[in-house]
Amino acid sequence: MKIFFFKSILIFFLFIIAFHLTFNIAIKKINQKIFEITTKENVEKIKNQIRDEMKSAIAKDNYISKDDAKLISSFFKKIMKDLEINF
C-alpha cells in the first residue's frame, strides 16, 4: 500500500507538470492571442498602421501599379454599373 501511495504521488506530480507544459501553456497562449486582438491598444495599433500606410502612399509618386490601377478601376466601374441597375 505504501509503495502504491508514493507511486501515485509521483505520477500525480509528473502529470501536473506535463499538463502545465503542454495543455496549460498552449491554452494560455491562445487566450492571450484572442485577448490581444480585441484590446483597445491593438485597435489603436491597427489605426496607426493604417495612418502610416496612408502617409507613405501620399509620399509616393505612384502608389498603385499600372496593373492594379486597371484592375481596381474595372472593379469600381462594375460596382457602379451594378448599383445603377439594381438601385
Next chain:
Amino acid sequence: MFQVNKEPKKTHTNSFYKKNQHGIILIFFYIFIIVLVLINLESFGIHIEEKFHRSNGFYWLSYISDKFGYEILKLISDEKLKNIYDYTLAPVNYYRQWGIVLDVPFSLIEIIFNLENIDKIYYTKHFISFLIFLLSSFFFYKILIVRFNNKIFSLVGLIIYISTPRIFGDSFLYKDVLFLSLFTISIYYLIKLVDKNSLKNLIKFSLFSSLSINLRILGLGLLFTYIFLLLLIYLKNKELKIFITNIFKVFILIFILNYCFWPFLWEKPFENFIDLFVMLKRDLVKARVLFNGEYIYNRFLPSFYLPLWIIVSTPLLMILPSLFCFFFYFIRLIKRFFNIKEESYFFDLWRSKKENIDFIFLFIFINFFLFLIVLNASFYNGWRLVYFLNIFIIYFIIYLADIIFKKLKNRIKKILVFLYCGLFIIALNNTINIFIYHPYQSLYFNYFLSDKLKNSFEGDYHGISAKSFFLKIHSYEPNKKLNIAVASYTPLQRGLEALDKSIRSNFNIVGQNYNFAHYIYKNNISEVDSKLNKKYDIPSNFLKIYEEKRSGSVIYEIYKKTQL
C-alpha cells in the same frame, strides 16, 4: 577574606554571560535595529493602500462593537470611517473579505491612544508591522537552532532574514511581509507539532495558521502540509486512530479560530468561506504589468515570471548558494524516494528530526511554487504576493553552510572561519544594499543587471515615493498652490497624507489633465501598454527637472511646465 568573597562573584558573572551570550547579543541586536528604524521611520513613504486598511479596520471594529453592544466604540468607529474618503477608493464593504489581523487591533489602538495626526497614525502602524516582522525573525532563528544546532549560523540566518532588501523595505507596509511573518511562526509550530504531537502545539499551530489564512487564503497550504505529514507518519506507524483524530482536531481548531478572527464569516460561515474564492477571482487586480520590457496582461504571465522576478530582485549572493543547495537536497530526496521499501524502521523520506525539517521546507516550497505556476496565478508588481518564499531561500543558504561544514571539518580545520566569513559577506551585502536603496529598499534590483534591464521591470507600485516627490516640489516652490499631474497608474493623492497638513494643502492633483499642471510625477507603473497607449506620455511643453534614482533604477521623475 576579601579575595575569597570576590572570586566566586566574578565566576558567577562570567558563567552567566557565557550561558546567555547569544541571548544578550540577540537582545542588543534587536535594540540596535529598533532604534535605527525608529530614527528613520518617517523617511519612508506611505503606501497607496493605507487608507483602505484603515477603513477596513474601522468597518469591522464598528461591526464587532455592534455585535457585542459597545455603542460608544461603534459611534467612534463610524465617525472615523465616515472621514476616510478618497475618490479612487472602492467602498470598504465591497472588499469585506479582507483579513483584519492588524487592521482591527490597530483601529482600537488609534482610538485608545487618541491618535489624531494621519501621518503619525500610519507611521505607528508601520512600526508595529516591523515589530511583528522582528518577532517572526526570532522564530526563524529558533527553527535554524533546532535544525542546525549552530548559534552563529542561526544568527547570520536571522540577519539575512531581516536584511533581505525587498523584504526589509516591505516589512513596514503590513501586507505581504506581515503574511511572511505569520507564515514563519506557523512553520515553527508546525515543526514542533510534527516533532511532538501535543494539544498545546496543535493549538499554537492552528492559531498562527488561522491568522495566516485570515491574511491570505494561501495560508491553507500549511494545513494541507500538516495533513500530508500526518499521512506519511501514518504510513510508517500504521496508527489509524491517531491519524484520524489529529486531522479531525486540526480541522475543528482551524475552523473555530478562523471563525473567531474573521467577522466576515460570522453570519454565514460556510457560504462566505466559499465566497472567498469567488471574490478572490473577482477582485484580482486585472491590469498590464511591466515585465522584462513588455507590458503583459497579468492573466497571461509567462511561467518564468515568478522565478525571474525572484532572481532579479534578490541579491545574487543569496540566490546562488540557495539554488545550489535546493537542487542538492532535491536530488537527495529523489534518491530516497526511489529507495522506499514496503517495510522500514525509519520514516521513508527522512531519517531524523532534522531531516524532517528539511523535508517540510522543501515540500512547502515546491508545492507553493508548482501550485502558483500551474494555476497561472495573476501576479502583479513582482513577487511581493509570495514574499514568504524568502524564508526557503535563506533556509537553503544556511543548509549549504551546514553541509560544507560537516563534509570538510575533518579535512580543513579552519573551514568554520571561511563559512562564517561567507555568511557574513551575504549579510553585509544585504546591509549595504539597505543603505544604498534607502528608503526604497522594496524596489531593490540585483546589481548584476544593467540599468536598462532594471527599469524594464515594474517599480514603485505602492507609491511610497510620493512623499519624497511632494517634499521635493515643496522645496522648489514652498508657498505656492500647485497643480500636479500624474503620468502613472499610481493614485498619487493618497501619498499626500504622509505630509504635514500645512504642506498638503499646497497641492492639487489633476490626474492626467496635463494642461492644468505645473508639475508631472512619473514612474513606470501603468495599467495599459504605454508603448501603444499614450495616456502617460509627457507633453512636449514639460521638461524633466529631477530624477530620483537608486543604483541605476529610476524611482520617479519630475517634469515641470516650461510655458503656459
